[in-house]
Amino acid sequence: MRRSGSHVFVSAMLTVLLVLAGCSGGTNPASPGDGQNGGQTGSPGGSAGGGSSGGGAEQVTLSMHSWRVEDAEGYKKIIQAFEAENPGIKIDFKPFKATEYNTILNTALQSDSGPDVLQLRPYAPGISLAEAGHLEPLDQLPGIQNFSKDVLAAATGKDGKVYGVPLSLNSTQIYYNKRLFEQNGLKEPKSWDELIAVAKTLKDKGIVPFAFGAKEGWLLSLSHGVIAPGAYNGNAFVSKILNGEADFTSPEFVKSIQRAQELIPYFPENFVGLDLNDTRTMFFTEKAAMFINGSFELEGLQKMNPDLPLDFFPMPTDDGKAVLTTWVDGSYAVNAKSKHKQEALKFLEFMASKKFGELFANQFKRISAIPGVVTSDPLVNKMAELSASSSTPYLMVVHFAEGNPTTKQTLENSLQGMYLNKLTPEQVSQEVQKSAAIWFPRFKK
């Protein structure tokens, strides 16, 4: 390779590039001001762009983005139901890979090429889009008043306005194998001590009590989210911590982490090296009796082993109740710069209706966020009922998924440390507190 000749060229190219880089930087900070073009909603004359000469009404195609690639087929059916009622509107459902969705959506919104209707991440990450002025407020949307305030909180901005129609709820609970329980004369535990007793009996009989692995951090905060409300009695402590009257070093929270540690003897061998696949397989092949996981695992479990005698119980609390840990899994929002806002709002109105809720819940076996929706699956119904009657938020997702690394990630990593005998429960709680103190307003001093 002889380089001397091309030196001039390289330096020339570099200069050009520097100039280019400068330019692209200059155009970047795009106009947050022109988000308020309120008046343009009147009929968008030729902009519909359709060559399809319909009978009378003009055809409008709404674009819709989501991160649920696996749901594309199901959405097709739901969208058909809407299109049948609204012949003038077509919906183009376009899902993206979940891990890339945020980037794709953010880029599109910033370059004003965003979709008309978009699926919104729950809580802080989604709300930040509203705060950047990308979303249309939905307080006046018919049907929005039916949702409870807790549910709407997933898409409510700091200005108090609602920016999304909640789609579904997730719940986490302890699934159990009814057959294994019956064979060993066990019943759903009603307290922590009973839960430990159940686990002990199973272990003595040679059955793995909990299909649990510590290799994937997110499953650690998830299972802690199930166990913890039992230790700190659910919502009473949640409101205390949100008001700053308690923090993560409070004895109730430390106890919740101690309980996560107390379960170690009832985990499978080598649990620190097991991931979700391993533990899920253990559970549906009936080698393990209990499985702490989310409502989103239900469909998969039933598919992998249709004969699995599956049930679940909510977490018994120390004050004699039982709670189900829940959070909102995404909402749907309207792009503030959509050219077809009227039509998009109409579609969202449909998404807030009970009819949609039933279609959705039956299609995906998920808990609809719309109150009173009943499905054909008894377990989904049980989850829906419990999440209406006795739910407690998944604290780390709903309130502490901020910071860098997030407080949730800090908990996950520290719990992993605890399961590897590197940290004590007290140290875990201190790490979590340290992380939250950086950004959580009530903890800042």
Added chain:
Amino acid sequence: MGVPERQQIQPKRKAKPRWLLHLFPLPALILYTLFVIYPILSAFTYSMYEWKGIARGAFVGLQNFLTLFQVEPFNKLFWNAFGHNVIYFLVEMVVQNGIAFVLAFLIYRKIRGAGFLKAAYFMPRLLSVIVVGFLWKLILNPNYGALNTLLGKLGLEEWAKPWLGDPDTALLAIILVNCWFGIGFAVLIFLAGLQSIPEELIEAARLDGAKGLTMLSRIILPLVMPSLTIMTIFTFIQAFEAFELVYAMQGSMGEPFHSTDTLAVYFYRLAFSGSGGAGDVSIGLGSALAVVLFFIVASVSALSLKAMRKREVQH
């Protein structure tokens, strides 16, 4: 295009302008600048801005770098990951390149089946890193993996471990998988170096009475120094940019308990955030880390190249 063929064939002795020559590297140069130089330069600029999600904020100078090195937990994570990169490099040098040299030497001495062995050693390299990661995850699975099953069959149950779940073994397990993956390439490089030693030199040394270890250390090693230099620098770059295998086997958190975190994985987490797209992204911090990584790799590579070139013997 439209020129009739005959005209083109006609020999034209007229001297073409020399500058035209410089146009030939242009296509490659454009691609290179677009996909290598431009991203590097933009990372430099990005690292000096404040970022809100993917929206660029104010110019903050070196603030991101200061955060990276002075604020907990960023500094702790940086040095933790840096240490792992160093271990990565050392283990690969000793295990991967050490074994590769021995293998290359054996093939060079024309043991039976040399051609087959050469292909066999290179085989893993043909697999995608994701496949390699997945494969070894299965092999190393604590409860049904082939390795622990084998240990059990041999009566060594107490040696069985959750290899990837135990922070004491996880990093080493990944590095060794990487050695398995990379050994074929190292063998090829060393073999090429060995085979380029002129036969006469070896003959002459032999006549002078050199044999065995003397031959290896005094004659052969200095002569294959160029391949050793290249391989060392390759290994260094590769070790400091280690990402794919860690990501494929342990995810973006460098699990368990950050025991397999490397600078590149840490960068990925900072810039694009960890699991499922949730959580804050910090392009500023991520870019700052990328710049630091760039300087580490570039400066150490350049310095060691210079130092090692001196020890090479020309023939």
